[in-house]
Amino acid sequence: MRKVAIVGVGQTPVREHWESSLRDLAVTALRDAMDDAGTDTVDGVCVGNMLSGALSEQEHLGSLIVDYAGLDGVEGMKIEAACGSGAAAIRMAVKAVASGLMDTVGVVGVEKLTEFSGKYSTAALATAADADYETTMGLTFVGINALLMRRYMHEYKADKNDFSIFPVNAHQNAVHNPDAMFRYPITENQYINSKFIADPINLMDSSPIADGAAAVIVCAMENVSQFKGHPAAILACEVGTDTIALDNRKNPLWLRGVERSVKKAYYVSGLGPKDIDFFEVHDAFSIITALSLEASGFADKGKALQFASETGIGIKGGLPLTTCGGLKGRGHPVGATGVYQVVEAAKQIRGEVSEKIQVEKNNIAMAQNIGGSGATVITTILKKV
């Protein structure tokens, strides 16, 4: 089994992209990553996407993107794992390269959500939940997360206002990321006065839907010298799953998918939570950040808010989170998000982000991409080479 690395990264800004099609976005990010790596060819392309079929009436993205990227005839496939599709595609690329079946694989996560009315995008996003046991009852995806947040507040006597630490930090960092969607800070007061979407989740607890594409080039570690992009080693890219429906979980406040994924990632990398210099957490909702910090081994059960406040999650904190804005500040083009997270982690490791958000300790990065409310979790650990 070969060791693998990332030698190229690319991304489009996260925006409402009214003038670019799905394929435009994907090809732009993919070719950017190839340029960054200094390569004109790849052996295959893994596409992370969730909703092109339901919203854009376009499945079959693998060969579509291969063709429009000018990669005549190479293997291309779409991988779907709800909002975890992006990192799931990276996982598939790792397998392809680790096996020796391919030397260089392009991964592109892409999603286009904003041109559809909220009715359609809300219904489409709910396909991440259990259609027969959750969605059919009228539960939306925000609703599911509201149940989790309410339960957390009840079980752990958590103060709703204390969740503000996550979105305030995310927006603060997004200010300095030119590709972020929301480049403005928010205050705790704005959080508190923000309107509810699904009580207790307010607008500032919830990441925005968005359009965008991000890409990485994965190659064998033994070949990194063939590329011009500065490499980042992939120490781990590991998957854990859980039941989709919340009511099937013994303890909905304990994300077993996260626990399984990070345990594997720590095991194969030989690292633990204390070794992680910064963490690109999947802050689709503030509650998910809290639950992820606990199941990933950073905070004790019910203590994520206290941990965040005591340890510090800002750029100079003990565990910087969402250093480029996270899902909340950068925006959440669902099937692309997992790739954005890894691109941002790689750029931090290379020292290529804006000075204001460059973390000082940038040796080991962890990025965690979550599908559904924890049913698919992919944890990637990168290391400076």
Add this chain to the structure above:
Amino acid sequence: MRKVAIVGVGQTPVREHWESSLRDLAVTALRDAMDDAGTDTVDGVCVGNMLSGALSEQEHLGSLIVDYAGLDGVEGMKIEAACGSGAAAIRMAVKAVASGLMDTVGVVGVEKLTEFSGKYSTAALATAADADYETTMGLTFVGINALLMRRYMHEYKADKNDFSIFPVNAHQNAVHNPDAMFRYPITENQYINSKFIADPINLMDSSPIADGAAAVIVCAMENVSQFKGHPAAILACEVGTDTIALDNRKNPLWLRGVERSVKKAYYVSGLGPKDIDFFEVHDAFSIITALSLEASGFADKGKALQFASETGIGIKGGLPLTTCGGLKGRGHPVGATGVYQVVEAAKQIRGEVSEKIQVEKNNIAMAQNIGGSGATVITTILKKV
């Protein structure tokens, strides 16, 4: 890189499954394959599916099926490549096992199409085509294939009636496959008098939509003795792609995706067309069978019909095709079809199909699964162990 094998197969009948949900079908096939292999666990599950999001409002099939199959927490992901999704999922499993990252992977292809009105399923199937340049013009997927067939008849002076050889053979074989949807023979005369769907494609040129699931268990060749299922070696499982839109192809009658896929498959297996004992061809439409025979190196350009008639494509012919009924006779649950093809090929190799359709030379099987009208092609070559 490790060599890989199939040590378990399972499938549901191909039917209108009104009483089984998508997850029921998938879990039934997967557990059947695991029972056949004699294993209670797998390290991961690859799901081949095209349309669960658009039709069943259910994405995120990876963790859903893992959970309902009782495979608590293992990796599960969906792979989509239009009608090629099934074999694409097998390809992903091959990578996982070849890499050493996983020892045993379950692959399940599943699709549920018949409970939706034709309006929805026709639109959903058209997402395999190019949404911006084909579908938006009102072209359906059958329409695209009708263009190809008309062009073939014009270019090669082919007689429409001569295409009957493919569906007549498929139905003849389906009679003896208890899991096939259409277990009755048809005559050339019935073909000729069959009504048109999209001229020149008639009802007998076109495979039916259907519900069903099929599964295989992939393991490392070095581990086959740990399983009770009789193994079949996977000599090749290779992908070629092409443009999706027909108008972007230099010669629409030459399936470059097929050519690329089989060239790779022949190369890695060290075999050629003459070594193939029988061929599970992707007979979604009669025209695709003809074009596949040509681009796969069996027949010269424009000579597929002559080849079929002279060589013989029946069970005792020179190149038996669609030995268990093919897409036309067995039925075409799109994202599951590629797995059905490989299950049937493995059963032929094991000598486990009905006597009437058991091929005599069953050493080397080729199965070819096609997404779109040739934009994604996966060619799998199996060998008796």
